[in-house]
Structures are given as structure tokens and as C-alpha cells.
Amino acid sequence: MAHDHHDHDHGDDHGQEPPSDMALRVKALESLMVEKGLVDPAALDAIVDHFEHKVGPRNGARIVARAWTDPAYKARLLGDATAAIAELGYAGGQGEHMVVVENTPTVRNLVVCTLCSCYPWPVLGLPPVWYKSAPYRSRAVIDPRGVIAEFGAPPAEDVEVRVWDSTAEIRYLVLPERPAGTEGLDEDALAALVTRDGMIGTRPL
Amino acid sequence: MGGMANLGEIVIEPDEPVFHHTWEGRVHAMTMASPTRTNIDAGRHQRELIAGPEYLAMTYYEKWFRSLTELVVAHGLATPAEIADGRAAPGFQASTPGLSADAAAERLARRGSYLRDGPSPQFAEGDAVRARTLNPPGHTRLPRYVRGRLGVIAARRGAHVFPDSHAHGKGEDPRPLYTVRFTARELWGPDANPLDSVCLDLWEPYLERA
Numbered sequence: 001m002a003h004d005h006h007d008h009d010h011g012d013d014h015g016q017e018p019p020s021d022m023a024l025r026v027k028a029l030e031s032l033m034v035e036k037g038l039v040d041p042a043a044l045d046a047i048v049d050h051f052e053h054k055v056g057p058r059n060g061a062r063i064v065a066r067a068w069t070d071p072a073y074k075a076r077l078l079g080d081a082t083a084a085i086a087e088l089g090y091a092g093g094q095g096e097h098m099v100v101v102e103n104t105p106t107v108r109n110l111v112v113c114t115l116c117s118c119y120p121w122p123v124l125g126l127p128p129v130w131y132k133s134a135p136y137r138s139r140a141v142i143d144p145r146g147v148i149a150e151f152g153a154p155p156a157e158d159v160e161v162r163v164w165d166s167t168a169e170i171r172y173l174v175l176p177e178r179p180a181g182t183e184g185l186d187e188d189a190l191a192a193l194v195t196r197d198g199m200i201g202t203r204p205l
Numbered sequence: 206m207g208g209m210a211n212l213g214e215i216v217i218e219p220d221e222p223v224f225h226h227t228w229e230g231r232v233h234a235m236t237m238a239s240p241t242r243t244n245i246d247a248g249r250h251q252r253e254l255i256a257g258p259e260y261l262a263m264t265y266y267e268k269w270f271r272s273l274t275e276l277v278v279a280h281g282l283a284t285p286a287e288i289a290d291g292r293a294a295p296g297f298q299a300s301t302p303g304l305s306a307d308a309a310a311e312r313l314a315r316r317g318s319y320l321r322d323g324p325s326p327q328f329a330e331g332d333a334v335r336a337r338t339l340n341p342p343g344h345t346r347l348p349r350y351v352r353g354r355l356g357v358i359a360a361r362r363g364a365h366v367f368p369d370s371h372a373h374g375k376g377e378d379p380r381p382l383y384t385v386r387f388t389a390r391e392l393w394g395p396d397a398n399p400l401d402s403v404c405l406d407l408w409e410p411y412l413e414r415a
Contacts, residue, residue: 026228028291037300043309047234091316114207138209160400168406169319
């Protein structure tokens with residue numbers, strides 16, 4: 001397997017170690033597709049750059065922080081999330097139809113895609129490996145309390161757990177509860193507290 | 206695979222990079238830029254065609270690579286030998302790439318939609334429905350774990366492109382889409398917490414009035 005090592009290995013072609021079988025096979029495919037004029041390498045660079053630098057959980061964190069500080073924005077976000085998210089400049093594939101679900105002291109929400117790996121790319125970027133893995137996809141619907149517990153903060157028995165299985169093109173974002181003691185913080189400072197897992201619902205803030 | 210037992214531990218990696226290897230990003234980008242890209246449902250169906258035991262053993266981007274190479278061959282754009290060599294066989298005619306860097310950036314930020322004009326919804330919020338027991342031979346987005354189960358319409362979402370048609374080149378065939386809430390007890394039995402529920406987004410052909 002190409003992934004026996006999961007340390008940060010962006011060095012496939014930087015000489016620290018011999019290229020893996022997959023690296024060679026993908027390089028061969030890219031060379032061929034470029035030679036045949038099927039893909040433009042500059043377009044590939046632009047797509048990789050988009051996912052590495054333009055989208056990610058920092059986008060979602062800005063939305064959450066705005067919702068915490070601006071009640072009118074929060075109302076728009078819970079009413080028509082796609083439009084409210086676009087107000088902050090975030091839109092694109094895998095974010096066409098957004099729904100935001102709110103955590104409260106009595107409700108915890110958890111997002112999964114049991115069928116594949118659907119995830120709101122414009123606001124969270126690409127999903128982590130665990131989100132795409134068979135263990136998470138199979139267990140999140142049948143044992144959401146156990147899954148959440150593994151992330152470190154199990155819900156109490158009298159807290160309702162709502163799981164959202166993204167089976168269509170609607171993408172879900174959890175609005176986490178604002179942590180106690182953050183009344184004096186501004187929007188930027190609040191956004192820094194918001195985590196990817198908080199917006200998937202696996203771990204409150 | 207919702208509800209299946211014993212598929213392994215959830216492994217949480219701190220500070221995970223977007224791509225673990227350079228090649229993963231290239232596979233992602235090639236899949237998006239390739240002329241084999243048709244629609245999202247056909248792409249999902251292509252990855253579902255990987256046999257179960259292999260599917261479970263492959264990483265996410267290994268599946269994408271497998272699907273991309275199969276599509277390139279199926280579209281007659283290259284032979285398996287060319288893909289293995291990384292070089293075109295003599296005498297080929299070069300195409301012009303369909304997606305430039307500028308067009309890629311524009312496409313990634315485009316505000317698309319799967320909403321379409323379509324039939325009026327039969328169900329209203331609060332209606333009791335049962336997920337049909339269906340086992341179509343092709344692509345579907347009706348998970349096995351809700352088939353035959355009772356739920357309640359939680360929201361109407363308008364008419365959306367219907368994957369069971371779209372994945373197979375049979376057009377968008379828009380159908381009303383609903384968010385349907387199932388109690389955890391209905392799905393998993395009396396040991397589930399009575400407060401808990403699972404919501405899924407299901408198209409009208411997956412549902413019947415209960």
C-alpha cells in the first residue's frame with residue numbers, strides 16, 4: 001500500500017524518499033493526459049491551490065462567529081443558509097444547497113455521509129480521512145453517541161442527538177454553541193475558537 | 206454502509222494535511238478537469254462499481270484514480286498500455302484541454318444548483334411516510350438502513366435532479382426532495398436513546414404514504 005506512513009509526506013517528488021507506486025502511476029497518467037491535450041497542467045495547479053489554500057474550516061469559522069455576534073445574520077443563516085453563506089463570499093461545488101443546524105444545551109447535531117463522502121467544500125474544505133472512512137460512515141448513524149464520545153465530549157443521556165445523513169445535494173453545517181466566557185471577544189477572536197470538528201458535530205467547542 | 210458493524214476504528218489524525226501526498230491532489234484535479242467528467246451522480250456510480258472487498262481496502266484517492274483511469278479507457282481517450290507507460294502511442298491526435306486555469310477557478314467558485322422545475326410534491330411537512338423497499342440494479346441514494354422504515358417529512362426541499370436517472374444518462378428527471386426524520390428506535394430498535402433521530406434527504410420515488 002502507498003500509505004503505510006501517514007506522516008506529512010508531500011515529498012513524493014522532492015527526493016526525501018523513493019516515489020511510491022501510486023505517485024508513479026499518477027504521474028504517468030498526468031503526463032499522458034497532458035501529452036494528449038486532455039488536461040491543462042495549469043488548470044490542475046489551480047484546482048489543487050483552491051483546495052489547499054482557498055477553502056477550509058476557517059471559512060466556516062467566520063460564518064459561525066458572525067452568527068454568534070449578529071442575531072439578524074444568525075436568523076438569515078438558519079432560514080436560508082446558502083444565501084447567508086454567500087453574503088460572506090462562500091459558494092461553489094458541494095455547497096450548492098446549504099442547511100445550518102444549531103446546537104443548543106439540549107440538542108447536539110452530527111453530520112455524516114453514509115453513501116460516499118459528501119461534505120460542504122466551500123465552507124469546510126475537503127474532509128479529513130476519518131470522515132471518508134468506512135468506520136465513521138457506518139457507525140455515525142447507529143452509534144452517534146459512541147462516535148461523539150470517541151472525540152472526547154460525550155453527550156449526556158438527556159441531550160438529544162440528531163444525525164444528518166447527507167444523501168442528496170444538501171450539505172449540512174453545525175452551528176456550535178458559543179463557549180462560555182467569550183462575551184468580550186470580537187468576531188476574529190471568536191472565529192479562532194471554532195474548529196472543523198465543531199462544525200461537523202463530533203466535538204463541541 | 207450506514208449501520209454496518211465492525212468496520213474498524215475511527216482514526217483521528219491531528220493537523221491533517223489537505224492532501225497526504227502530492228499525487229492525491231493531482232488525482233482530484235485531473236478528475237475535475239478531465240473530459241470524462243460528466244455529472245456528479247455518474248462519477249459516484251463509477252466509484253460504486255468497485256467490488257466491495259476492494260472498495261473497503263482502497264483509500265479514497267485510490268478509488269478516484271481507479272475510476273478516472275477506467276473512464277479514460279471507456280471514453281476511448283487512452284489505452285491501458287498508454288496509461289501504464291505515461292506516453293501516447295504514435296499517431297495520436299492531440300486535443301485541446303476543455304478546462305483552462307481561469308475556467309477552473311471560475312467553476313470552483315460558481316454558485317450552482319440542483320433545484321429544477323418539477324412535479325409538485327405529494328407530501329407535506331409532518332406527513333408520515335415509509336421508505337420503500339427498493340433494490341434497483343444501478344445507482345440509488347436510498348440507503349439500505351432506512352428501506353421499509355417509517356419516518357416523518359421534516360422539510361420539503363423543492364424538486365432536485367434525480368440521481369437514479371442522472372447517473373445512467375437518462376436525464377435529470379427532477380423529483381421532489383424531502384428531509385425525512387426517522388427515530389433512532391425505528392431504525393435500530395428499543396436499545397436506542399428515545400430522544401435520538403437520523404434525518405436523510407430522500408426523493409419522492411423512494412417514499413410511500415404511511
